[in-house]
Amino acid sequence: MIYRFRILLDNDTNEDVFRDIEIRETDSLEDLHNVITQSFGFDGLEMASFYVSNDEWEQGEEISMLDVSEGQDSVRLMNETSLNDVVHEAQTKLIYIYDFLNMWTFLVELAEIVEEAEGADYPNLMFVHGQVPDAAPEKNFEAEDFNDFDEFDDDIDVDDYDNLDFDENWN
Known part of the structure; x- marks a missing residue:
């Protein structure tokens, strides 16, 4: 069987760029x-990973180009994973993220x-739409409100050293 994919550059502009x-x-x-990488005009020499995603485009399991886990939990590798195993x-x-320094991000x-x-x-390149920008689109990783980053939401002030209940003689 043949899989037909649409690969869309994830950018914040109104111009669609896809293959x-x-x-x-x-x-x-x-x-x-x-x-x-070839269809978007990249040399293919930068690190890249695929991530399994749900319908809301939330990033799931990583499937990496190289195993950089350093003996910890190993990740699945691109060259060992067939398309029909994950799609x-x-x-x-x-x-799909290409070049982790520039974060070219694609929705596949x-x-x-x-x-x-x-x-x-x-593989066959069926259709090309839009020009790839000279630089990767900027990603905004900031929340609108700083409190959006508070994953613990425990009302503890980490700058208030006197009330952190820290035992100086713990060892």
């Missing part, structure tokens, strides 16, 4: 990485599953 790609369901995520009719979305969505066309070469 439609066909690739075999048995190809690896590394193959998809290669066709994405199917019930799981259609991936987030399975649009269609079709029969392989006889004599066709895959």
Whole structure:
């Protein structure tokens, strides 16, 4: 079977930049990485990862280009993971991040599953829309309100050393 993907550059402008790609369901995520970088005009030499995503485009499990876990919990690798292991009719979305210094971010969505066309070469770049900007779109990682970052929400003032209940002789 052939997977048809739409790969959309995640940017904050009103201009859509996307590529439609066909690739075999048995190809690896590394193959998809290669066709994405080529179709958007990148050299493909920077680090990249795919992330399984839900319908709200929330980042899930990482599937990395290289294992940088340093002996801790190992991550799945692109070259060892076939597309049909992570993408199917019930799981259609991936987030792809290329070049972690510049954070080129792409939304990858399975649009269609079709029969392989006889004599066709895959992967296949089907459609190109929009120009890739010279620099990665800026990402705004700030919350509108600083309190949005308070994951503990425990009303403790960490600057108030006298009331932190710290035992100086703990050892």
